[in-house]
Amino acid sequence: MSTLSPPQSSLTVLVVDDQPAVRVALVAQLDALGHRVLEAGDATWALDQFQRHKPDLVLLDVVMPGHDGYWLARQMRQAESGRWTPIIFLSARDQEQDLWKGIESGGDDYLVKPVSAVVLAAKLRAMTRLQQMQSQLMQVSAELRSANQRLQHLSELDELTGLINRRGFDRLLHAEIAAARREQQPLTLVFCDLDAFKAYNDNLGHVQGDECLRRIGALLRGACHRPRDCATRYGGEEFALILPNTPKSGAMTFARAVRSMLAGIALPHPASPVGASVTLTGGITTCVPDAQTTAEGMVMRADQALYAAKAQGRDRFFSFEMQLDTVEQLAQ
Numbered sequence: 001m002s003t004l005s006p007p008q009s010s011l012t013v014l015v016v017d018d019q020p021a022v023r024v025a026l027v028a029q030l031d032a033l034g035h036r037v038l039e040a041g042d043a044t045w046a047l048d049q050f051q052r053h054k055p056d057l058v059l060l061d062v063v064m065p066g067h068d069g070y071w072l073a074r075q076m077r078q079a080e081s082g083r084w085t086p087i088i089f090l091s092a093r094d095q096e097q098d099l100w101k102g103i104e105s106g107g108d109d110y111l112v113k114p115v116s117a118v119v120l121a122a123k124l125r126a127m128t129r130l131q132q133m134q135s136q137l138m139q140v141s142a143e144l145r146s147a148n149q150r151l152q153h154l155s156e157l158d159e160l161t162g163l164i165n166r167r168g169f170d171r172l173l174h175a176e177i178a179a180a181r182r183e184q185q186p187l188t189l190v191f192c193d194l195d196a197f198k199a200y201n202d203n204l205g206h207v208q209g210d211e212c213l214r215r216i217g218a219l220l221r222g223a224c225h226r227p228r229d230c231a232t233r234y235g236g237e238e239f240a241l242i243l244p245n246t247p248k249s250g251a252m253t254f255a256r257a258v259r260s261m262l263a264g265i266a267l268p269h270p271a272s273p274v275g276a277s278v279t280l281t282g283g284i285t286t287c288v289p290d291a292q293t294t295a296e297g298m299v300m301r302a303d304q305a306l307y308a309a310k311a312q313g314r315d316r317f318f319s320f321e322m323q324l325d326t327v328e329q330l331a332q
Contacts, residue, residue: 010034011055013056013057014046014055014058015038016061016069018041018042018063018065020041026120029120030120042065043068044066046058047072050085056086056131057085058087061090069102073087074106088107091110091112155167161214161216161218163239164233166235169232172232176242177289177293180289186248186287186288187246188241188242188244188246188284188286189285189298190240190283190317191234191238191282191283192280193239193282193310194238195269195280196271199271199273200212213233219261223257224241224243226244226245241254247286255282255284262278262279263277274313279315282305283302283304283309283318284321301320305318
């Protein structure tokens with residue numbers, strides 16, 4: 001069997017040398033090994049080829065007119081974005097200092113010219129294996145990122161309702177406050193409770209109670225029409241809605257729509273002191289976040305509005321910013 005048998009996979013190799021005869025000889029050797037070859041005779045030409053074609057390997061002469069190979073290697077490393085391209089220096093110099101400069105400037109190996117065809121083939125085989133290992137590593141990394149994303153999604157999902165849970169709520173609220181502060185847009189937070197839910201469970205049973213929570217979760221999810229609107233289960237029978245780019249008037253419009261949807265499905269609640277069907281009471285806070293705005297502060301403000309709504313008789317949404325509730329707005 002020939003020592004120079006074709007490699008298991010083909011590489012795109014950029015050959016950089018200012019001497020055409022040297023390039024011709026290297027191209028012939030690489031072509032015989034089954035590789036695709038790009039050529040360049042100076043640093044500027046080579047850098048353009050490198051950026052446009054993104055070769056798998058660079059064979060780089062050290063001594064060239066203008067910028068030398070060490071300079072070019074540094075430029076190539078700076079031009080890479082998250083990938084690694086093997087660079088093998090070619091030079092008639094064989095001093096240890098030359099090898100050191102090559103490695104320091106970003107090279108991976110150093111061959112003394114004239115390069116033996118057998119040595120070149122062996123180096124290319126080694127680089128092919130490294131490329132394959134890098135590809136496998138990148139694939140594994142991508143799979144791990146995907147798995148971590150799936151785990152994060154599962155860890156932030158409420159199993160009963162399918163909504164984002166408290167952990168996901170905390171992360172999303174911090175992120176939306178930062179986005180609203182950056183964009184100088186209003187952000188609305190709504191807290192809402194199912195009225196007399198303990199009486200619902202006591203009267204109809206926990207299985208029916210779970211079904212009620214699922215129905216309410218689906219209703220709130222359906223009320224979130226825009227991509228960034230988010231309905232979450234804060235805990236127990238309490239839900240929270242994060243509504244980016246929603247001003248005070250829009251928040252009240254949203255609350256009225258939720259009340260209307262809830263009246264439309266009319267879930268019976270025989271033990272309710274509020275009405276014949278399941279109702280919600282909610283607190284709303286809206287602001288354009290500044291440097292002092294915190295997630296904790298918004299949660300406290302929405303919670304205070306929720307308690308104010310309960311004090312006014314439940315089955316309503318209240319906003320301190322507007323000093324109005326949905327019942328008052330419907331009466332207008």
